[in-house]
Amino acid sequence: MKILSIKTVLFILSIFSCTATLGQSKKKPNIVLIFTDDGGYADFGFQGSKEIKTPEIDKLAKQGVKFTQGYVTASVCGPSRAGLITGQYQQKFGYEENNVPGYMSPSSKLLGEDMGLPLDQKTMGDYLKSLGYKTAFYGKWHLGGTDEHHPMNRGFDEFYGFRGGDRSYFAYQQLPKNHPDKKMENGLGNFEEPATYATDLFAEKAIDFMERNQEEPFFIFLSYNAVHTPMEATEEDLKRFPKLEGKRQELAAMTWALDRACGKLLDKLEDLGLDENTIVVFTNDNGGPSDKNASINTPLSGTKSNHLEGGIRVPYLIKWPEQLKKNASYDYPVSTFDxxxxxxxxxxxDLNDLENVDGVDLLPFVKGENTERPHQTLFWKKETRAAVRDGDWKLIRYSDRPAELYNLADDISEKNNLALDYPEKVKVLFKKLYEWELTLERPLWQLKRSFEKYDNDRMDNYKL
Known part of the structure; x- marks a missing residue:
């Protein structure tokens, strides 16, 4: 038997070491999506706020890429989430309206019981599970309240949160009987009220998941209900903002708690040695509702629920240290369905495996490998109201007044309506909007009065 020399052994060991290092560098990235609720465009430090403090999220902004023109697919919670989680315009499968009390579908026996993400639609969780990821969802779901619509039946291995659109940040002393979707749930059907402030608890659940799954790729969808109503903050957090009053003070305190929770999560990624190969995204579901939570969307006009920029343009960050530059910005329009x-x-x-997706892979654009716009045209629609952005031109269609036309390159605040100055541009954009609408499904649910007005024949058997 031939004995290898020490030099040869060392050479062989170096090959194994290089191979192991190469294998490690090619490990699939972990993915953490931090999705907040009803945040104002200007209510984060990295967005210019001087009174709302977000040091941890500001740090994230400096560690990654800031999208200066990040959009959502809808100006309200439910449809926006449906577009995000499926990577497409949610109107294509009829998810145009918010799934909240007051709306109904023609097949409902009870008001809103089947209003959820259609079961034939694949989610982020479904797709990433197919690639070997462990998946978890924490926080606000708002994509259907029945068991068949439950996160753990829509691609997620674990869930802690609530099925509906809002709830208290503290434990209910008496569970809301008429709104079971407000109950906090651990897994499927195991309801347990939170022992601590919900914003902190959602981050704790996500951290625990990371610790248990750090040896394999994971995907965490961390869906905070902060800073959506009800306006509830801890006394300790409120005391941090003595110069503010009313809803503005409550918003500042709730945002501070949100920032603290995000910071703990990001610190844990670093402690576990996972931060370099983890994609972290921070964004929000729609514009801030200035009436309900005193949010500020400046320099944008508009608020949640409308198609001005303040309703659909949101803070949007992505960090991936192994692949993306630090403290960078990207200035072309992108969407959460990307x-x-x-x-x-x-x-x-393989992107060819994705079904009916309207979004694109943003990485080649952010890296400069593709210098074109990710999207020449983007659309929004709710009932008869709609908007289309083509290049820097934006048309907003209303149900009760003439359309408005803006050039966002010169007028981010949408103060100068150019519709009368460029009638041909109005016609071109109307045509684009109509052609897009022809590809859409009819809304799966609408306001009850809408069905009574237009669908009396389908309402004959409906009983309240």
Whole structure:
């Protein structure tokens, strides 16, 4: 038997070491999506706020890429989430309206019982699970309240949160009987009220999941209900903002708690040695509702529920130290429906496997490998109200007054309506909007009075 020399042994060991290092560098990235609720465009430090303090999220902004023109697919919670989680315009499968009391579908026996993400639609969780990811969802779901619509039946291995659109940040002393979707739930059907402030608890659940799954790729959808109503903050957090009053003080305190929770999560990624190869995204579901939570969207006009920029343009960050530059910005319009293909491609998936997706993989654009716009045209629609952005031109269609036309390159605040100055541009954009609408499904649910007005024949058997 031939004995190898020490030099040869060392050479062989070096090959094994290089191979191991190469294998480690090619490990699929972990993915953490931090999705907040009803945040104002200007209510974060990295967005220019001087009174709302967000040091941890500001740090995240400096560690990654800031999208200066980040959009959502809808100006209200439910449809926006449906577009995000499926990577497409949610109107294509009829998810145009918010799934809240007062709306109904023609097939409902009880008001709103089947208003959820259609079961034939694949989610981020579904796609990433198919690539070997462990998946978890924490916080606000708002994509259907029945068991068949439950996160753990829609691609997620674990869930802690609530099925509906809002709830208290503290434990209910008496559970809301008429709104079971407000109950806090651990897994499927195991209801347990939170022992601590919900914002902190959601981050704790996500941290625990990371610790238990750090040896394999994971995807965490951390869906905070902060800073959505009800306006509830801890006394300790309120005391941090003595110069503010009323809702503005409550908003500042709730945002501080949100920032603290995000910071703990990001610190844990670093402690576990996972931060370099983890994609972290921070964004929000729609514009801030200035009436309900005193949010500020400046320099944008508009608020939640409308199609002015303040309703649909949101803070939007992405960090991936192994792949993306620090403290960078990207200035072309992007959408939250781009996140699904971006995550899927980063995880090693073939984009051709995605079904009906309207989003694109953002990484080649952010890296400068593709210098074109990710999207020449973007659309929004709710009932008869709609908007289309083509290049820097934006048309807003209303149900009760003439359309408005803006050039966002010169007028981010949408103060100068150019519709009368450029009638041909109005016609062109109206045509684009109509052609897009022809590809959409009819809304699966509408306000009850809408069905009574237009669908009396389908309402004959409906009983309240």
């Amino acid at each position: 996140l699904l293909p971006t995550f899927y491609a980063a995880a090693g998936g």
